[in-house]
Amino acid sequence: LSDRLGGIFDGLKRKGALKEAHVTEALREVRVALLEADVALPVVKDFVAKVKEKAIGQEVLKSVTPGQQVIKIVNDELVAMLGAEQSGLNLLGVPPVAVLMVGLQGSGKTTSTAKIAKRLTEKDGKKVLMASLDVRRPAAQEQLKILGEQTGVKTLPIIAGQQPVEIAKRAMEAGRLQGFDVVMLDTAGRLHVDASLMAEVIAVRDATSPLETILVADSLTGQDAVNVAKEFDAQVGITGVALTRMDGDGRGGAALSMRAVTGKPIKFAGTGEKMEALEDFHPERVASRILGMGDVVSLVEKAAESFEKDEAEKMAKKMSKGQFDLDDLRAQLQQMSKLGGMKGILGMLPGMGKIKQAINQSDMDDKIFKRQEAIITSMTKEERAKPQLLNASRKKRVAAGSGTSVQEVNKLLKMHQQMAKMMKKMTKGKGGMPNLGSLM
Numbered sequence: 001l002s003d004r005l006g007g008i009f010d011g012l013k014r015k016g017a018l019k020e021a022h023v024t025e026a027l028r029e030v031r032v033a034l035l036e037a038d039v040a041l042p043v044v045k046d047f048v049a050k051v052k053e054k055a056i057g058q059e060v061l062k063s064v065t066p067g068q069q070v071i072k073i074v075n076d077e078l079v080a081m082l083g084a085e086q087s088g089l090n091l092l093g094v095p096p097v098a099v100l101m102v103g104l105q106g107s108g109k110t111t112s113t114a115k116i117a118k119r120l121t122e123k124d125g126k127k128v129l130m131a132s133l134d135v136r137r138p139a140a141q142e143q144l145k146i147l148g149e150q151t152g153v154k155t156l157p158i159i160a161g162q163q164p165v166e167i168a169k170r171a172m173e174a175g176r177l178q179g180f181d182v183v184m185l186d187t188a189g190r191l192h193v194d195a196s197l198m199a200e201v202i203a204v205r206d207a208t209s210p211l212e213t214i215l216v217a218d219s220l221t222g223q224d225a226v227n228v229a230k231e232f233d234a235q236v237g238i239t240g241v242a243l244t245r246m247d248g249d250g251r252g253g254a255a256l257s258m259r260a261v262t263g264k265p266i267k268f269a270g271t272g273e274k275m276e277a278l279e280d281f282h283p284e285r286v287a288s289r290i291l292g293m294g295d296v297v298s299l300v301e302k303a304a305e306s307f308e309k310d311e312a313e314k315m316a317k318k319m320s321k322g323q324f325d326l327d328d329l330r331a332q333l334q335q336m337s338k339l340g341g342m343k344g345i346l347g348m349l350p351g352m353g354k355i356k357q358a359i360n361q362s363d364m365d366d367k368i369f370k371r372q373e374a375i376i377t378s379m380t381k382e383e384r385a386k387p388q389l390l391n392a393s394r395k396k397r398v399a400a401g402s403g404t405s406v407q408e409v410n411k412l413l414k415m416h417q418q419m420a421k422m423m424k425k426m427t428k429g430k431g432g433m434p435n436l437g438s439l440m
């Protein structure tokens, strides 16, 4: 979708005049692109009509090109349709406040439960208890327990043989007795919406009176996710949506129709399997993702967040002196792994659709970082500081030591050189992220 819209608007930019024919033509393409992105047809129709109404007849502003003006109208309308900025969960109640997580099997409920609990604990200083009510899938309760241990969030002790409502009541009781602020209830899913699932969720809801009922939906399932949301809202009543797998290719499309069809706010975006891969839902950013401008803002924010501060300062100092050595590259590689790997990073940069696809297909993503890290680790301290020391025999040694090939060592050295060059330029110029795609 991104590539496609990018192309359309490039075309508009060149045309230089905001005429009805141009708007109509561009919007025909927008319509096709949105449909391809699995946005529901009524939503697309509504969207296109609104934009057309706003665009045609609007005076061309002097300060912008007609193309920019249409982009702005499309963008504003996307943002409006995606809904207002969300500020997380409503937890204003007598503690412990129950948060009910619902959705189909495999949508990402358990993962999202742990991610949200981790965030509430770390960022909001809440005391959170998690409980798995999934008695259907073997080891489902253990899965949450393990995530709890990983994230440092307490989980309700497992008692074999208890039913969901009993567990939920026990969780609320434990929450009360032990002074928890929030009790997160992770429910079981089904492959499809069915009566037994709804009955189970409704019974848990009635036993715990949650302030928030979050539907977890897989953004890659597009239209289906929207239907599931409608169904859950009609039968259980949801207060918000967590859209998972926003790191995949479905992106914007599902978000747009989800919001338009259910009218419920999208409160979270899951962007990977790791516990850190949770973002607020920013309509502005999703709109620009849909428009193919890339989500540079959230990439930069994310980088800033997970970058240890002093390390960042040290790096900046070195970069400005043009001393970016292989130790620094190794630190960067480790940093990239934290950001959710290449997939995570590329997904947020503009115009990277093709490269991303290639990486997804080859599944080299994190493995490549590990190999590159291994290569650098196999070098001596001296070699890392002065890569030019690496002659043929040293390269052979490093390749053998890291279980790679001389070719791979060369490739890494070349990448390092290019990066060092670019960083030197960047620190002199305006800054910005290096073009990672061209370095792979």
Ligand code: GDP
Pocket (backbone or CB within 6 Å): 103, 104, 105, 106, 107, 108, 109, 110, 111, 112, 189, 216, 243, 244, 245, 246, 247, 248, 269, 270, 271, 272, 273, 277
């Ligand atoms: P549940 O059945 O709804 O509880 O789903 P799980 O939480 O067990 O998740 C199913 C799978 O989806 C797991 O392998 C998760 O790691 C993965 N997953 C969950 N959220 C995301 C996400 O935002 N992005 C990606 N790529 N994978 C996710």
Ligand code: MG
Pocket (backbone or CB within 6 Å): 109, 110, 111, 134, 140, 187, 188
């Ligand atoms: Mg689960």
